[in-house]
Every structure is written in C-alpha cells, then in structure tokens.
Amino acid sequence: MSIILEHVSYTYQPQTPYEVPALTDISLEIREGEFIGIIGHTGSGKSTLIQHFNGLLKPNSGTVEVDGLQTTAEPGTLKRIRQKVGLVFQYPEHQLFDETVYQDIAFGPVNLGLDGDQTRERVRRAMEMVRLDFAQYKDLSPFVLSGGEKRRAAIAGVLAMDPRYLILDEPTAGLDPRGRDEIMEQIRDLHRQGMAVVFVTHSMDDVARTAQRLIVVSQGKIVYNDVTGQVFAHHAELERIGLDVPHVMKLMLDLRAKGLKVRADILTVEEARREIARVLRGGDA
Numbered sequence: 001m002s003i004i005l006e007h008v009s010y011t012y013q014p015q016t017p018y019e020v021p022a023l024t025d026i027s028l029e030i031r032e033g034e035f036i037g038i039i040g041h042t043g044s045g046k047s048t049l050i051q052h053f054n055g056l057l058k059p060n061s062g063t064v065e066v067d068g069l070q071t072t073a074e075p076g077t078l079k080r081i082r083q084k085v086g087l088v089f090q091y092p093e094h095q096l097f098d099e100t101v102y103q104d105i106a107f108g109p110v111n112l113g114l115d116g117d118q119t120r121e122r123v124r125r126a127m128e129m130v131r132l133d134f135a136q137y138k139d140l141s142p143f144v145l146s147g148g149e150k151r152r153a154a155i156a157g158v159l160a161m162d163p164r165y166l167i168l169d170e171p172t173a174g175l176d177p178r179g180r181d182e183i184m185e186q187i188r189d190l191h192r193q194g195m196a197v198v199f200v201t202h203s204m205d206d207v208a209r210t211a212q213r214l215i216v217v218s219q220g221k222i223v224y225n226d227v228t229g230q231v232f233a234h235h236a237e238l239e240r241i242g243l244d245v246p247h248v249m250k251l252m253l254d255l256r257a258k259g260l261k262v263r264a265d266i267l268t269v270e271e272a273r274r275e276i277a278r279v280l281r282g283g284d285a
C-alpha cells in the first residue's frame with residue numbers, strides 16, 4: 001500500500017500569460033507507516049506537491065496513485081482517496097467555522113454518512129489523539145481556544161476521517177515554541193501508532209529529530225529523497241540552494257572547522273554529546 005507519483009508535472013494557469021510551472025517530473029513513493037519530511041525554499045512547490053497526494057490538484061502530466069487508485073479517476077474513486085489521505089493545510093484553524101469544537105470535528109464523519117454514535121466515537125478518538133479533553137472542549141466555540149488548541153482541533157477534524165496517510169503543510173508555522181513542541185510530539189505519536197506521516201516544514205531541527213526520510217524540493221524538482229542523515233550529509237549543496245542544516249549539525253561542523261575530529265553526521269543532541277565525549281577522551285574514528 002502506498003502513494004505513488006510518476007513523472008508528475010503541474011503548471012498553474014497553463015496556456016495563459018500567467019502560467020507558473022510549479023512541479024516538473026516528480027516521481028516518488030510514500031509507503032504505509034513511513035515518516036517523511038519535506039523541505040524547500042518558499043515557492044519551491046511543496047504545497048503544490050502535497051495537494052497532489054489526495055487529488056486536490058491533478059497533474060498536467062504523469063500519474064498519482066493511492067493504494068492502486070488513480071486521482072484522475074471518477075469522483076467516487078476520488079472520495080475514497082480523500083478518506084485514505086488526510087491533508088492538513090497550512091493554518092488549518094482558518095477553516096474552523098462551526099459553533100462548537102464537536103461540530104467542527106464531526107463535519108467529516110457526518111459527511112461520510114456515519115451515524116450519531118459512530119460519529120461521536122470518531123470525534124472522541126480524534127480529540128484524544130491531539131490531547132484535547134473531550135468533556136472539557138467539545139462544547140466550546142473553537143474561537144475561544146488558544147492558537148495551539150485551535151490548530152489541534154483543526155487537525156482532529158482530519159484525523160476524524162481515520163486516514164491511513166496524514167499529510168501536514170507546515171503544521172507548526174506561527175505557533176510559539178511550546179505549541180510547536182506539542183504538535184510535533186503529537187505527530188510523532190500518530191506515527192508510532194502506525195500512521196504514515198508526511199510533513200512540510202522550515203525547521204531543520206524538527207526534521208532531524210523526527211523524519212526518517214527527507215525529500216528536498218527546489219524549483220519544482222526533487223533534489224534529494226533519502227534517509228534524513230544522508231540528505232544532511234550534503235550540507236554544502238543544501239546551503240547553495242538556500243537551505244539550512246540542523247543546529248546540532250552546525251555545531252559539529254563548527255567544531256570540525258576548529259580542528260576537533262568529530263563526526264558531522266549527527267542529528268540529535270544526545271548523539272552529539274556522545275560523539276564529543278568520545279573525541280575528548282581521545283577516541284578514534
């Protein structure tokens with residue numbers, strides 16, 4: 001089971017003076033249970049790319065297939081694809097509109113035709129996943145929630161569809177550090193529970209801590225698609241296309257530049273601590 005893109009290209013407003021080629025010949029696969037980060041400059045095509053995963057955008061050329069179903073098939077198939085692939089937009093809380101948190105999260109399940117009890121169970125579970133207490137929050141207006149809580153309620157609305165793949169566009173954008181950490185921790189939890197997770201981010205630290213695989217997009221093309229550590233090994237090239245490396249890796253590179261023979265392919269503070277201790281003890285590579 002997987003999402004497969006083959007030779008996908010996409011242009012906004014094609015054949016007009018305003019046409020913008022946004023994706024060029026993208027091929028990739030997202031398998032069940034994977035945890036993938038997507039990074040790239042503003043305007044590189046990240047949001048356009050992930051909107052292909054659930055058929056919100058259809059390729060101008062190439063194909064997108066979700067568990068064997070093509071996104072260009074008839075509307076019935078597209079509906080099945082949308083259930084499998086949950087897409088959380090950037091600033092998803094802007095789409096909260098109902099009177100209560102419960103109604104907002106229930107919107108999807110109700111549309112699926114689930115009955116009252118099934119819907120309630122979906123809403124309860126989705127709220128649990130984002131750690132919003134059901135009894136405490138369900139009857140509140142979404143508009144009285146904090147920024148982080150609103151974002152979690154909006155994510156719960158997607159989770160209530162019980163997706164197999166969860167795609168998030170910059171899920172931590174605009175939150176304070178605590179809100180960011182909470183969301184990232186919950187996303188890691190969802191992955192631990194078996195969901196495939198793909199998230200777009202500008203935070204190299206979040207990617208380093210979290211993603212098993214990293215896809216780097218530049219000017220509508222995939223530049224790297226590999227195990228996270230392998231991608232950051234190309235730190236000089238990443239810098240050339242205007243991307244950063246995780247802080248902890250920057251530290252290791254600085255130490256190397258100062259003559260300390262530490263490895264630079266380090267992604268967590270704990271690994272860095274061990275590596276520096278090893279070298280200071282006079283350990284060998």
Ligand code: ADP
Nearest residue numbers: 012020022040041042043044045046047048049
């Ligand atoms: P990212 O998410 O990496 O910032 P986007 O996928 O939003 O990049 O944009 C890729 C390119 O497509 C950019 O040049 C952007 O200006 C253009 N673009 C995005 N959305 C639209 C749209 N609705 N109409 C026209 N051009 C668009």
Ligand code: MG
Nearest residue numbers: 046047048169
């Ligand atoms: Mg974007």
